[in-house]
Amino acid sequence: MPELPEVETVARGLQGSVAGRRILSVTLRETDFIDDPVAIERELPGRQIARVERFGKFMLLQLASPSAVSGPAAATTKLLAADAVQEALLVHLGMTGNLAPHFAGQPLAKHTHVTFVLDDGRELRYVDPRRFGRMAYLSGEALTAELLRFGAEPLLATAAEFSRRVRSSRARIKALLLDQRVLRGVGNIYADESLWSARIHPARSGASLKSAELGILLKALQKILREAIRMRGSSISDFVDAEGIAGDYQQHHKVYGREGEKCFRCRAKIRRIIVAGRSSHFCPACQRAPHRVKLAQKKMKRAGRRRASKR
DNA sequence: CTCGATCCCTGGACGC
DNA sequence: TGCGTCCAGGGATCGA
Numbered sequence: 001m002p003e004l005p006e007v008e009t010v011a012r013g014l015q016g017s018v019a020g021r022r023i024l025s026v027t028l029r030e031t032d033f034i035d036d037p038v039a040i041e042r043e044l045p046g047r048q049i050a051r052v053e054r055f056g057k058f059m060l061l062q063l064a065s066p067s068a069v070s071g072p073a074a075a076t077t078k079l080l081a082a083d084a085v086q087e088a089l090l091v092h093l094g095m096t097g098n099l100a101p102h103f104a105g106q107p108l109a110k111h112t113h114v115t116f117v118l119d120d121g122r123e124l125r126y127v128d129p130r131r132f133g134r135m136a137y138l139s140g141e142a143l144t145a146e147l148l149r150f151g152a153e154p155l156l157a158t159a160a161e162f163s164r165r166v167r168s169s170r171a172r173i174k175a176l177l178l179d180q181r182v183l184r185g186v187g188n189i190y191a192d193e194s195l196w197s198a199r200i201h202p203a204r205s206g207a208s209l210k211s212a213e214l215g216i217l218l219k220a221l222q223k224i225l226r227e228a229i230r231m232r233g234s235s236i237s238d239f240v241d242a243e244g245i246a247g248d249y250q251q252h253h254k255v256y257g258r259e260g261e262k263c264f265r266c267r268a269k270i271r272r273i274i275v276a277g278r279s280s281h282f283c284p285a286c287q288r289a290p291h292r293v294k295l296a297q298k299k300m301k302r303a304g305r306r307r308a309s310k311r
Numbered sequence: 312c313t314c315g316a317t318c319c320c321t322g323g324a325c326g327c
Numbered sequence: 328t329g330c331g332t333c334c335a336g337g338g339a340t341c342g343a
Contacts (some may be wrong), residue, residue: 003337032319032320033319033320057337089329092337092338093337094320094336094337094338095321095335095336096321097335111321128320129320129321129322130319130320130321130322130335130336131319131320131321131335132319132320132321132336132338133337134337134338169312169313170312170313171312171313171314172313175313176315178337180337180338187336187337188335188336188337236335248323267312276314276315276316277315277316277336278336278337279334279335279336304323
């Protein structure tokens with residue numbers, strides 16, 4: 001499941017392997033995950049991939065304008081701000097997406113939905129069994145508007161702005177971490193890992209959190225994301241990067257996927273509950289439940305006893 | 312505003 | 328071996 005570190009790993013790989021290449025032609029197969037397939041077929045052929053960057057969980061394949069001179073200079077032009085990008089192919093990997101170059105002669109993997117033929121005998125192929133991904137060609141104001149929907153980059157966010165966004169909401173912190181309008185790029189794994197690190201229960205409301213706690217949480221999140229990027233992401237299910245290499249960070253998960261195992265800090269059993277519709281892994285001893293969760297638990301226990309005594 | 316529910320989709324795990 | 332069922336979760340959407 002590609003989240004920020006996994007997408008960063010793929011984007012860096014593509015920046016190294018396909019930036020500067022020109023797209024000669026496009027072949028689409030399944031298109032239900034593409035915003036406007038016709039626009040892709042119309043706009044991409046003949047265009048040069050100037051640069052590949054990550055934006056939240058998206059990859060932005062920035063396109064050089066058709067008249068631009070190809071070559072190293074064009075490929076290394078640094079994009080300073082999202083609103084400076086004129087045209088781009090947005091690619092979201094969803095749960096099972098993979099975007100990687102292949103030699104043209106190689107057989108097509110099952111679920112290959114998009115093929116971009118490149119000018120060097122390779123093809124950039126998008127493979128996505130579940131099609132939870134998204135692909136869109138956007139330019140100008142439409143591109144700007146799309147990018148503005150998202151919150152701060154987690155690695156660049158300041159404690160003050162993070163704190164402001166979280167504390168003004170009564171939603172649960174787990175939901176807020178997953179909300180791409182608050183921070184862009186955090187998914188289920190890194191939300192759980194950072195909450196464990198900061199000893200915050202996933203069901204705490206944003207408004208209930210102290211600024212100091214949120215400062216610790218953001219620092220923890222940033223440290224975990226940087227570490228995960230260094231290890232090329234977490235490979236659970238079958239994530240591999242643009243070179244086909246698996247990540248290693250899953251070896252370092254402290255709570256994700258460890259239900260029933262012992263907490264590395266206090267040896268209590270890691271629990272899994274559903275928060276914000278997602279599996280949430282946490283240590284019940286290190287991450288204290290908010291009052292209303294405790295009340296709900298008591299209520300359930302009372303109900304359980306009533307049922308038992310009726311028989 | 313925030314919630315849960317539902318849907319999208321396939322593959323892997325699991326029980327029988 | 329095969330078949331049915333459940334689950335994984337990022338995101339959109341809808342009604343409460």
